[in-house]
Amino acid sequence: MPMTKPFRNAIACVLVFAGTAMATEGTNFSGAWSSSFGTLVLDQKGISVIGIYAYSGVTGTISGNLRNDTLFFGWTEYILGQASGAGRGFFVLEEEGQAFSGQWGYGESSGDGGSWEGTRIKKSYPDFTGSWNTTFGQLVLEQMGKSVKGEYFYADVQGTLSGKVENDTLYFGWMETRGSESIKGQGFFLLGTQACVLMGMWGQDNKKGDWGGGEWVGTRVE
Numbered sequence: 001m002p003m004t005k006p007f008r009n010a011i012a013c014v015l016v017f018a019g020t021a022m023a024t025e026g027t028n029f030s031g032a033w034s035s036s037f038g039t040l041v042l043d044q045k046g047i048s049v050i051g052i053y054a055y056s057g058v059t060g061t062i063s064g065n066l067r068n069d070t071l072f073f074g075w076t077e078y079i080l081g082q083a084s085g086a087g088r089g090f091f092v093l094e095e096e097g098q099a100f101s102g103q104w105g106y107g108e109s110s111g112d113g114g115s116w117e118g119t120r121i122k123k124s125y126p127d128f129t130g131s132w133n134t135t136f137g138q139l140v141l142e143q144m145g146k147s148v149k150g151e152y153f154y155a156d157v158q159g160t161l162s163g164k165v166e167n168d169t170l171y172f173g174w175m176e177t178r179g180s181e182s183i184k185g186q187g188f189f190l191l192g193t194q195a196c197v198l199m200g201m202w203g204q205d206n207k208k209g210d211w212g213g214g215e216w217v218g219t220r221v222e
Contacts, residue, residue: 027069027093031168032190032199033100035118039192041199043169043211049073052199052215054192058084061201061215069093075104089116121168126191128170132198134218139198148172161187174202187216196220 029049033040038055042062049071050063057079064073069092076086089104089111099119103111128148132139137154146165151158156178163172168190175184187202188211198218201211 027066028097029066029071029091029093029100032121032192033118034121036116039121039197039199040118041190043188043201050201050211052201052217054197054199054217059215059217071100071102072110087113089113091116091118126165126168126170127195128165128189128191128198131221132218133221134198135216138221139218170200185213187211187213189216 028044029042029051030044031042033042035053037053040051040053040062042049042051044066047066048063049066050061052059052061054060058077060075060077062073062075064071066072071091072088073090074086074088077084085106087104087106087109089102091100091102093100097120100117102116104114104116105112127143128141129143130141132141134152136157136159137152139150139152141148141150143165147162148165148170149160149162150172151160153159157176159174159176161172161174163170170189171186172188173184173186175182183204185202185204187200189198189200191197192199196219198216198220200216202213202216203211204213
């Protein structure tokens with residue numbers, strides 16, 4: 001997956017950094033959240049957490065580490081591809097993992113901006129079927145039960161993906177062909193609150209949980 005211009009679609013970007021620590025067993029931030037700053041999608045692997053969120057014309061990614069039951073992170077926001085702010089923050093899970101409360105701040109502060117709260121988005125069974133305008137061109141997905149297959153096109157590149165839905169998340173492998181060259185990797189998608197926004201991340205290898213490539217987001221084509 002080559003590096004391309006970030007997808008701009010009235011969403012916000014956040015990049016997070018934090019120290020290492022031990023996480024309390026059972027602490028799990030993974031999933032989609034309705035938060036103070038729009039839909040927030042988090043993916044947790046061990047004590048590491050990365051994610052993206054969207055609100056009012058801004059797009060974002062976050063990344064941080066757990067210390068006990070608290071997620072400490074740093075963030076960076078972008079508007080129309082330009083960095084517009086950065087800082088730190090923290091989240092604490094509440095209500096048996098169905099909500100979180102926290103604070104955010106500018107620069108080195110993790111609290112001077114105010115509160116950042118969220119509740120877990122509960123879905124009976126997500127349906128990813130449809131056509132999407134995404135970071136990497138038009139993506140067409142077809143879902144049968146928990147299995148999902150798709151194709152996407154951008155520039156002179158043709159790609160395919162296939163995977164399965166686990167809880168609310170579609171984990172998939174992707175492959176792109178450019179002439180005689182093929183590259184592949186992994187990624188994940190979640191649906192936004194009204195199933196019209198696709199939010200996810202991707203990585204360029206076969207290791208699930210390594211989303212170093214960046215965000216992959218989109219909007220459903222009506």
